[in-house]
């Protein structure tokens with residue numbers, strides 16, 4: 001019989017976030033290893049959709065830094 005010590009790193013142990021656009025959880029990816037803290041969207045599509053939405057709703061994205 002083998003015993004599982006739990007020392008093996010599973011792929012499912014990757015950090016997760018909730019996408020600010022589609023509200024679905026997504027996991028860490030290699031391409032985000034340098035900017036994971038800043039990642040807010042699960043995909044470029046969500047990023048684009050969020051931008052479009054903001055422009056429609058609030059038309060003044062540039063006023064963000066008031």
Ligand SMILES: [Zn+2]
Nearest residue numbers: 019022042046
């Ligand atoms: Zn998303």
